[in-house]
Each structure stands twice: as C-alpha cells, then as structure tokens.
Amino acid sequence: MARSSSDSPPLFDLTVKPDFSFERKAMKRGLWPLAGLDEAGRGPLAGPVVAAAVILNPKRIPDGLDDSKRLTAEARETLFSAILGTAIGVSVASVSATGIDRINILRASLEAMRRAFCGLHVKPLHALVDGRDVPPGLACGAEALVKGDQRSQSIAAASIVAKVMRDRMMENCGRLHARYGFESHMGYATQRHRDAIGMHGALPRLHRVTFAPFRIETETAVEMLIEA
Template sequence: MARSRSDSPTLFDLPVRPDFQMEAGLMRDGLAPVAGLDEAGRGPLAGPVVAAAVILNQDRLPEGLDDSKRLNAQARDRLFDVILETAISVSVASLSATSIDASDILRASLEAMRRATLGLCTAPLFALADGRDVPPGLPCQARAVIKGDQRSQSIAAASIIAKVTRDRMMGRAAELAPYHGFEAHMGYGTKRHRTALTEHGAIVRLHRMSFAPLRVDAPADAETQDV
C-alpha cells in the first residue's frame, strides 16, 4: 500500500534560522502585505493563549529573528522592542482560560490568531500561520506552515511578540497570586506548579479547568479559589 509523502519538513529542509523567502515569493505574486501568525500558551495549565500577527517591513528586517523557543528571555525582550519599532503592523489577541475551557485549546488558538489578524492596522492580502491549520474566518488568503517559526521571519516575529506578551501577562498574575510562582513557570505544569495546586487550589478564571489534573474527571485533589 502506497504511503503519502509527509508535508512536514525534515531536519535538513529547515534553514539555520528563518528567512524571508516565502514572504518575498508571495510579494512577487502581488500578495503583499504578508502577515505572519503564531501563538503562545497552548500547553500550560493556567493563563490565556496569546496570538500575534506581524507584517514585517522588508526594508527593515530585525536581525536575529528566530523561533521564540530557541531564544533566551533577554533576546526575546530585545527583539520584541525592535519588532514593534520596525514592523509595518503588529496586533495581539488572547483568549482566557474560561474561553479555552468552553471550547478547546486548538480552536481557541486559531480564534486568537484570527482576532490578531483582524486587529492589524494594515490589512494583509496573505497570511502565513504556524502549524498545521489555517485559522477559520481570516480576511485574506492563508497557508499553514509546519514549523513556520523556524522557516518564516514573519512567523518568528509573531512568535516572539506572542511569547513576550504572554510571559508579561503571567508575571502580572504572579503579583496577584505569588504562591503559585507563575513568574517562573508561566503556568506550565511544572513540579512547583502542581505542588502549589495541591496546597493552594486552582484559581477560578485563570486555571484551565478542562486540563488534567484540574479536569473534573481527572484524578486530582486540588481545590479551587477565586482571587
């Protein structure tokens, strides 16, 4: 039985760092402006999922753009400022833990990307979205790009904006609930976070109650509280 060839890039297909080739090709085809879309926060037990849409200025491409996960916090913060200074347009949108629980994390992530795209002050003619799915309801043509944050500079820029924005939001949450340590783990299910859940309970509207171990049908002894 014949197998279909995967559209996932192999290790040797990926550039050392993302480049602007996809965007340049689309622009040559008359599809400018091109927006890059990405999200941060699909895996954590707490906090929102945050998406960003970025239209880069091809004449002022920031140096050092990369997948936000391959950059340290200092590099991300520096690039965050550079992107805001040089990009044609930047937009951010987030969906809360409550919205995630009412839907599911994939749908919430795609909806956040859609909202971020709609928030751009310059309307794109094409969007490159990180991952396997094109967000439904985009106002332009689009393509899903697997490992896009390692292939496209526009998507990499969006990943940095989304990541830094979400980290700062979780830093604010840490001020309201210091016993959970959000400033260290950003809501991910680390040992420290799970211990805090056992000792202090979950926080209504901040923790994702549809995620294990918080889910009602999941084995957990964490209580809930409001702040």
C-alpha cells in the same frame, strides 16, 4: 579514485533559520502586505493563549529573528522592541482560560490568531500561519507552515511578540497570586506549580480546568460518587 565532495550540508549539522523566502514568493504574486501569525501558551495549565500578527517591513527586518523557544528571554525582549520599532503592523490578541475550557485549546489558539489578524490597522492580502491549520474567518488567503516559526521571519516575529506578551501577563498574575509562582513557570506544569495547585486549588478563570490534572481529578471524583 578520489571521491567527489558533496555539495549537501551534513544532515546533523544543518541548523534551519527562518528567512524571508515565503514572503518574497507572495510578493511576486502581488500578495502584499503579508502577515505572519503565531501563538504562545498552548500547553500550560493556567493563563490565556496569546497570539500575534506581524507585518514586517522588508527593508527593516530585525537581525536574529527565530522561533521564540530557541531564544533567551533577554534576546526575545530585545527583538520584541526591534519588531515594534520597525514593523508595518503588529497586533496581539488572546483567549482566556475560560474560553479555552469552553471551546478547546486548538480552536482557542486559532481564534486568538484570527483576532490578532483582525486587529491589524494595515489589512494583509495574505497570511503565513504557524502549524497545520489556518484560522477560520481570515479576510484573505493564508498558508499554514509546520514549524513556520523556524522557516518564516514573519511567523518568527509573531512568535516572539506573542511569547513576550504572554510572559508579561503571567508575571503580572504572579504578583497578584504570589503563592502560585506564575512568574517563574508561566503557568506550565512544573513541580512548583503542581504543588501549589495541590495546596491551594485551582484559581477561577485562570486555571484551565479541562486540562489534566484538573480533568482527571474531576473524573475521579465523579466515579467515586457513582460507586458510592
């Protein structure tokens, strides 16, 4: 007996691409304009966490929107220009390394997204947020989407804007502090970055001193003083 073919795609061949379905559902409920929110820079040892809020134009959505981590630097730059040229609203905000050390990276990421949202000149009636948490203090309802930058084109657009803007900030830091090579690793814990920290120490207001290895080194120094 011949088997009937399945109408389901093979599990491991499935590539999820962001679409506009979440936005359309919100529009049907009268929740428009809608902003996508995302951040870049939660993991690095140095630099700010940067967030973006984007209100796409439903009639002029750039082709190729995706999670910024799945795009090349060249593709991100091209899409960055396309987003700025077509979107109804774009806003960018950040929280510095000092702020991250003061309130922790999760709260700093949410605060950066809140600031980006508040910076939009068109006030959204709804927001889609990448991750598990909704930033407190938004002036509208919001929905958190795990891996939202791979599911929602509005969030994908925000991820691209945030990533490009943060990379540009870190490239500028690289020009100011050439010994650390920020333009090559964007503040992440590469071997080159760790070696530079070992040779030159942490930069005030730029390195996140509550992150390892700084925190570990501080705790070790305190323990040595206590034992002495």
